[in-house]
Amino acid sequence: MNIEERLQEEILDGRLSPGLKINISSLKKEYQVSLAPLREALSRLASKGLLDFEQNKGFKVPEVSEQELRDLYEINAHLEALALEQAMDRGGAGWEEEIVASLFQLGKAESRTPQPDYDEWRAADTRFHHALIAPCSPILIDFRKQAHLKTARYVRIAFGNAISEMPKYSQEHKELADAVLKRDKNKAQKILKEHFQKGCELVLQKYKGL
Numbered sequence: 001m002n003i004e005e006r007l008q009e010e011i012l013d014g015r016l017s018p019g020l021k022i023n024i025s026s027l028k029k030e031y032q033v034s035l036a037p038l039r040e041a042l043s044r045l046a047s048k049g050l051l052d053f054e055q056n057k058g059f060k061v062p063e064v065s066e067q068e069l070r071d072l073y074e075i076n077a078h079l080e081a082l083a084l085e086q087a088m089d090r091g092g093a094g095w096e097e098e099i100v101a102s103l104f105q106l107g108k109a110e111s112r113t114p115q116p117d118y119d120e121w122r123a124a125d126t127r128f129h130h131a132l133i134a135p136c137s138p139i140l141i142d143f144r145k146q147a148h149l150k151t152a153r154y155v156r157i158a159f160g161n162a163i164s165e166m167p168k169y170s171q172e173h174k175e176l177a178d179a180v181l182k183r184d185k186n187k188a189q190k191i192l193k194e195h196f197q198k199g200c201e202l203v204l205q206k207y208k209g210l
């Protein structure tokens with residue numbers, strides 16, 4: 001991992017905690033990097049929305065708030081519903097095959113005993129949701145990436161590796177794939193919105209308990 005990827009991971013999992021002011025000289029020491037690449041990495045993270053930058057004050061890890069999380073989920077749900085609609089209009093045989101394959105993989109990750117491996121499950125869930133919307137406009141894919149990254153920080157700080165506390169979404173994922181493959185737009189968008197709403201409430205509950 002390069003310096004940007006390492007810092008990104010630390011921000012996403014909360015090791016660099018919300019509200020923390022970035023101390024450049026201590027990061028330099030800790031990561032054994034020189035100033036130029038470190039500054040460049042910090043600027044790139046700021047452009048992804050994972051750091052705040054203020055002239056004369058420097059970089060800060062953004063605070064987390066209930067309002068921002070609700071906004072993110074609302075925006076994600078709308079973007080995803082639009083992406084899904086475009087995908088259902090544009091997708092062909094390759095798209096359908098990848099949905100079936102990624103759903104199978106996700107089912108496997110969800111049913112591991114005694115409990116799923118969080119990283120495996122997360123990667124499979126990401127692959128599945130990406131497969132559903134893959135043929136949509138690349139502009140949407142880009143917007144979605146930004147919003148997802150910001151949301152991922154909330155989810156990872158809230159859950160850490162506590163996969164056992166995550167509810168089982170297997171049935172919902174199956175129904176979603178089914179509706180999408182049948183090109184049933186209303187049903188697919190309804191399931192998707194509920195899926196997002198549940199996710200949002202779950203993460204909020206977790207935050208209130210932290």
Ligand SMILES: [Zn+2]
Nearest residue numbers: 125129169173
């Ligand atoms: Zn999901």
